[in-house]
Amino acid sequence: MNNDKEDQPSLDLKLAVEKVQSGDISAFPMIIRHLQKNILLYCYYLLEDQAEAEDAAQDIFIKCLRRIQDYVPTASFSAWVYKIAHNHCIDLIKKRNRMRQMLSQYRRERAEEDKGNKYTDQIIQLLEKLNTEEKRILLLRALEEYSFDEIGAIMDLKPATVRKKYERIRKKIVKREVQGGRQYEHSLRG
Structure with missing residues (x-):
């Protein structure tokens, strides 16, 4: 039985x-x-x-x-x-590692370009507190200025999913769940 x-x-x-x-x-x-x-x-x-x-x-x-x-x-x-x-x-792990390499390269380049910019370290700290997917969405939307449709195509996600995740990232940063986020609120367009 x-x-x-x-x-x-x-x-x-x-x-x-x-x-x-x-x-x-x-x-x-x-x-x-x-x-x-x-x-x-x-x-x-x-x-x-x-x-x-x-x-x-x-x-x-x-x-x-x-x-x-x-x-x-x-x-x-x-x-x-x-x-x-x-x-x-x-x-996903491979993508995460590529993202870390990109961030490391970005960090080196920005350090050289922006030695006088006091926000560079804070931006890098912000990015380090986000998970890999959040970083990718934030970088593609806020820095590269891709649409949600384009980001969805790049990341193989539905545009509505990307939009929802991006809003969560914005809230996470703006509500200071990530230290120093309030000063970047203006850069995080919807």
């Missing part, structure tokens, strides 16, 4: 996967419920940032839904989802 109870979640997951593969996406929330906690935890361990892990987990399940037709049951479904999660998080 215990065996039946232990096998039930696996059977439920298998049936949900089969339903979604046959076109019944109403079964997909069951897949999410079954795997969400573990995928989120895995993302957190890799990314070491709660908000980034939550965003990554959401993106992973979207990828999973889009690619579910590619799943062939030679390995467990959860292993297939973990592979998607692993690849997604590694890509």
Whole structure:
């Protein structure tokens, strides 16, 4: 009897996967419920940032839904989802490292150009307190002056998602959750 109870979640997951593969996406929330906690935890361990892990987990399940037709049951479904999660998080880490390199280069260039500018260090400190995605959105919007549509295309996000995240960044800075943010409020256009 215990065996039946232990096998039930696996059977439920298998049936949900089969339903979604046959076109019944109403079964997909069951897949999410079954795997969400573990995928989120895995993302957190890799990314070491709660908000980034939550965003990554959401993106992973979207990828999973889009690619579910590619799943062939030679390995467990959860292993297939973990592979998607692993690849997604590694890509995010690589982007984060590129962003750090860009920031480091920016810091060196700005230090040379703006030796007399007292705000340079404060701007750099501001950026360092934001997560990778927040930095990218802020830099693309405030410095490069891209539209939300353009930023969405660059970052593979919906424009509405970019707009919402940008507003959160603005509030975070303006409310001084990030030290020194009040003086930059005028630079953070909507």
